[in-house]
Each structure stands twice: as structure tokens, then as C-alpha cells.
Amino acid sequence: xxxxxxASVLLVRSGLTDWDCQGRMQGCADLPLCEKGRAAAxxxxxxxxxxxxxxxxxxxxxxxxSTAALVAAATGKGKVKSVEDLRELGLxxxxxQREEELEVRYASAYKAWRHxxxxxxxPEGESMTEAQDRLIEQVIKGIGRRRGPEGVGIVLRPFAxxxxxxxxxxxxxxxxxDKLESSPCTEWVSVDMAELKLGRMAAVAASTQQRQAxxxx
Numbered sequence: 001x002x003x004x005x006x007a008s009v010l011l012v013r014s015g016l017t018d019w020d021c022q023g024r025m026q027g028c029a030d031l032p033l034c035e036k037g038r039a040a041a042x043x044x045x046x047x048x049x050x051x052x053x054x055x056x057x058x059x060x061x062x063x064x065x066s067t068a069a070l071v072a073a074a075t076g077k078g079k080v081k082s083v084e085d086l087r088e089l090g091l092x093x094x095x096x097q098r099e100e101e102l103e104v105r106y107a108s109a110y111k112a113w114r115h116x117x118x119x120x121x122x123p124e125g126e127s128m129t130e131a132q133d134r135l136i137e138q139v140i141k142g143i144g145r146r147r148g149p150e151g152v153g154i155v156l157r158p159f160a161x162x163x164x165x166x167x168x169x170x171x172x173x174x175x176x177x178d179k180l181e182s183s184p185c186t187e188w189v190s191v192d193m194a195e196l197k198l199g200r201m202a203a204v205a206a207s208t209q210q211r212q213a214x215x216x217x
Contacts, residue, residue, distance in 0.1 A: 005194055007143045008151035009168075010053065011187045012071055013161050014063040015041030023098050026157065027091030027125070032062045041067050044185040045074040053077040054146035057138070058155035059086040068155040077153070085138045088157035092125030118173040128173050132163040139164060140196060151188070158183065165189075168196065 016037030019026045033041065045067075053075050058068035060082050068080045094102055094110075102110040106123070113120040121127045135156075142152050156164060162179035166172070168189055171179070 005192060007146070007191045007193060008149075009139070009143065009189050009191050010048075010051070010071075010151055010153040011161055011164065011189060012045075012067060012153060012155045013183055013185050014059070014061075014067040014155055014157050015070075017063050019096065020158075024096055025091050025094050025099075025102070026088065027095035027159075028061070028088055029095050030061045033066050037063070038066065040185075041070050045070040048074050048186065051075050052150045053153045054148070054150035055142070056080045056153035056155065057086060057142045058082050059088060059157055059160060060084050061087065061157065064155045064157060068153070071153050071155060075153070083138050083142070085134045086154070086156060086160065089128060089131045089159035089163065090126035091122045093123040094125060114177065116174060117176055128159075128163060128176060131160070132167055132173065135160055135164050136167050136196065139191075140193070143191065143193065170195075 014037075015033040017026060017031040018034045019029065019031055021034055021036060048071070053071075054077075056068050056072050056075075056077055056079065058064040058080065064086075065080075065082055068082075071077075072080050094106070097105070109120060109123070113122065117128045139154060142154060146152055154164075158180060159176075161183050162176050163173075165179045165183060165187075166176050168191060169179075
């Protein structure tokens with residue numbers, strides 16, 4: 001790109017796993033692509049064509065790594081790097097459960113999480129704010145690894161992709177559900193690095209203030 005402060009990022013949602021197809025919350029559980037997920041991911045990646053990527057980054061789980069390999073094969077970019085901090089949102093005790101099960105077993109907490117996700121943390125899970133901060137930090141680092149105008153491919157699980165998209169588009173966390181439901185399988189985004197860094201700094205400051213306030217209660 002002509003503007004050195006901007007970068008092209010190819011966001012790719014990982015293919016489906018068995019839990020995805022069953023409507024189960026996966027979180028950080030490490031599952032492979034199911035047959036349906038692998039076939040769909042291969043079809044989506046084949047549509048990418050001859051694009052230029054400096055590298056392909058992925059979450060550490062098998063579904064992300066397998067999808068990243070398909071992206072690399074389709075684009076002719078062999079360099080793939082798995083990054084631990086690009087992992088999915090940790091859902092703790094909710095992992096493996098269906099939404100209707102959560103509505104019964106954790107009725108008030110799950111309802112509040114859906115309504116105000118920035119303030120509710122799944123039991124033994126991770127806050128969306130902290131997850132978004134670590135994800136954006138790795139996106140910034142990943143973009144920094146490129147040399148020249150080539151883009152960077154980043155393969156993420158659904159919640160992780162929604163959180164990254166929300167920050168890139170300047171949306172609050174309470175709109176993450178819209179991004180989760182509307183996330184395309186692949187999407188090119190033009191990232192303003194200065195705005196992304198400033199946004200992360202502001203979010204980290206706010207997160208720190210929230211933790212301090214909670215500790216004083």
C-alpha cells in the first residue's frame with residue numbers, strides 16, 4: 001500500500017470443528033477440523049487466488065493451524081506461524097456446552113454475558129476485554145514482521161475473529177455479537193496502525209482501571 005502507516009490484513013475464520021457443527025461452545029479446547037469444516041475451508045481458500053502475503057499467522061489450535069495451511073497452499077505462501085496469544089476466547093466451564101444448556105445451568109450469568117460481555121467473565125474463563133487486548137497486540141506484532149507492501153494473513157477462531165474485527169472497525173465490545181454472527185469466512189481489511197495502537201493503549205488503560213476498581217471493592 002502507498003501509505004506506510006496502513007497495512008492489508010487478510011482475516012480468515014478457521015474451518016468448523018465437530019463442536020461447531022453441534023452448536024457447542026469450544027473456547028480454547030483444541031479440536032481438529034471436521035470433514036465438513038475442512039471441505040468448506042478448502043473451497044473458501046481456493047477462491048483467494050494469487051494474492052501476496054508476507055506470512056500467515058494462526059491461533060495455536062489444530063483447526064486454525066490446518067486452515068492456515070490451506071491458506072498458505074492456496075496463496076503460494078509457505079511460511080505459517082502458530083501464535084499462542086492468537087488463541088480463542090477462554091470460556092472456562094462453559095466450554096463444550098450448548099447455548100440452551102448454558103441458559104439453564106448459568107441462566108443469569110449467561111444472559112448478562114450476552115447483554116454486557118465486557119463486564120461478565122465465564123466461570124474460570126477469560127474476559128472479552130483482556131482477550132481482545134492480547135489478540136490486538138499479536139496482530140500489531142504480526143503486521144510488524146512484514147517487509148514491504150505485502151499483506152499478512154491471520155487465521156482465528158470465531159470469537160477471536162469477532163473481537164479483532166470489532167477493534168479494527170472501532171466498535172465497542174458489546175457489539176461483538178454482531179461481528180460474531182456477521183463475520184465472513186475471509187475478509188481483507190485495511191488497518192491504520194497508528195489508530196490500532198492508540199486504540200489498544202486506551203483499552204489496556206481502561207481494563208487496568210476496571211481491575212483496580214474491582215480489587216478495591
